[in-house]
Amino acid sequence: MRIDFITCLPELLYSFFNYSIVKRAQSKGILTINVHNLRDYANNKHKQVDDYAYGVGAGMVLKIEPIDSCVQNLKKEREYDEVIYMTPDGEKLDQKMANTLSLKKNIIILCGHYKGVDQRVRDSLITKEVSIGDYVLSGGELAGAVLVDSIGRLIPGVLSDETSALTDSFQDNLLAPPIYTRPREYKGMEVPEVLLSGNDAKIEEWRSELALQKTKKFRPDLLT
Numbered sequence: 155m156r157i158d159f160i161t162c163l164p165e166l167l168y169s170f171f172n173y174s175i176v177k178r179a180q181s182k183g184i185l186t187i188n189v190h191n192l193r194d195y196a197n198n199k200h201k202q203v204d205d206y207a208y209g210v211g212a213g214m215v216l217k218i219e220p221i222d223s224c225v226q227n228l229k230k231e232r233e234y235d236e237v238i239y240m241t242p243d244g245e246k247l248d249q250k251m252a253n254t255l256s257l258k259k260n261i262i263i264l265c266g267h268y269k270g271v272d273q274r275v276r277d278s279l280i281t282k283e284v285s286i287g288d289y290v291l292s293g294g295e296l297a298g299a300v301l302v303d304s305i306g307r308l309i310p311g312v313l314s315d316e317t318s319a320l321t322d323s324f325q326d327n328l329l330a331p332p333i334y335t336r337p338r339e340y341k342g343m344e345v346p347e348v349l350l351s352g353n354d355a356k357i358e359e360w361r362s363e364l365a366l367q368k369t370k371k372f373r374p375d376l377l378t
């Protein structure tokens with residue numbers, strides 16, 4: 155899978171992509187991430203990529219020309235399955251969306267800044283708008299990094315069997331059950347007996363029951 159980021163703050167993304175699961179996916183050759191600095195596509199002396207909004211007072215808006223130029227450049231090289239814009243008014247990211255996107259071949263992710271982008275970018279270039287939650291960040295970079303992390307770990311071959319994404323919360327619309335490691339007892343707190351029983355069927359039954367209880371308590375909306 156190939157992901158092309160378009161941003162005016164590339165430094166914010168580099169450190170993230172050099173660690174974490176995304177780094178592992180890249181070193182295994184399963185994922186390639188390219189970060190494009192929007193300023194490199196500005197066709198003016200001051201490398202300006204934003205401008206004042208028409209008709210309303212405060213707030214800078216990302217201009218269409220550098221974004222269009224960058225996207226067209228990329229599209230000359232290959233076809234893209236999605237051109238995603240990170241924005242708080244987009245479709246809310248969930249595990250289902252991450253699963254779907256993890257099967258794509260080439261994706262562009264545009265990070266917004268300031269007041270957002272010229273609407274004509276959204277109308278003519280963007281195929282999908284994604285939000286990571288009902289709150290406003292100062293830019294789309296962190297949101298884009300969250301999206302890539304959620305996708306990256308699902309690409310076949312990235313996680314080893316023992317950390318398989320299939321046992322994650324949300325994969326079956328349930329929260330993951332509690333999990334324990336050594337010691338068996340700590341300050342009077344014991345690991346549930348069933349987990350030490352070696353009886354796989356019983357353990358599975360316990361895990362399913364606890365996953366259901368936990369989901370009922372903390373996220374009943376997932377069960378409806």
Ligand code: ADE
Pocket residue numbers: 240241242266284285286287288289290291292293294297298
């Ligand atoms: N940009 C700013 N806030 C955002 C959010 N909540 N989700 C995605 N992109 C954003």
